[in-house]
Amino acid sequence: MPENNQKLNLNWSAAEKALAEGTFSGYKIGVLETEKVFANFLEEKKIPGRDTDAKIKYVANFLSRSEQLKYAREIYKKIIEQPHFEISHEETKQVIQGYWQAMLDLQEALVTLTAWQKLNLRFKYFFAQIIKKIKKITALLAGLILLILFFYETAIGKNTALALGKSVHFLVFKIGPWILGAALVIFLLWLGLKLLKKKGRQF
Known part of the structure; x- marks a missing residue:
């Protein structure tokens, strides 16, 4: 696990256990667990965004090594999408380091930002979402x-609308009642059978 973890005070136990296996599957689980730690960190810090990608965009300006985090999440997505994807111990360390550095950057940024700056950032984010x-x-x-306009102004549109209208009228007023009737009969039969079975269980 990254050094100086006390700065973030995060629970890496699941990732540590997976990495200790020393296997490809263990490395992959380690990355998945680190992604969970990262997602929980963003949630705890109340970073806006509907998902992790959106949250990262919101805080992108505070990341000192955004490319490293991008690489880490690309590896994470490959593990999710490609069942036979393999990752080495060294690559796993780089991935975890990418996540850790991002969280460290955010932790430091949140400490130094004033309430007004945080409010301004949130306003910009929500304004962008509204746009x-x-x-x-x-x-x-x-x-x-x-x-x-196509249906109203053009001959093809008018003909298409007329044909659609006739089709809908036929379905609703000609076939519709038969379909509803058949559905009602089937429902009544089902209900009757259910009641008979229920009575049978009572004796």
Whole structure:
């Protein structure tokens, strides 16, 4: 485990146990456990973000070795996605070091940041999220408007809308009642059988 762990006061026991096995599977479990430690650390520090990737983006400016963390998480994802992926002891140490350095950087940053700076960061993050949502909603509305104009303004659109309308009308008013009736009959039969079985168990 990283030296000077007392600076972070984290529980590395599961990762240590896995690494002590000295096997490829142990190394992989060690990386997975370190990812858990990292995710829990971000959660405890109340770093905003819907997942770990989003949280990392939020604190990216405070990471002194962001590439090292990126490498560590790439290895983690390979372990998750590739069952036969193998990792050496040295690579495992590099991965753990990448996670540890990121957590150390964040710990130091959170200590030095003022309340106003933290509030400002959160505001920027949530503002960026709102902008993203607005863009998505705008794109959806634009697509909907274009679709409506297509059906309303073009001959092909009008013919398509007419054909769709007839199809829906046929399904709802012609076939629909039969489907509902059949479903009701099946439900009643099922209910009747269930009641009979229940009565049979009572005797």
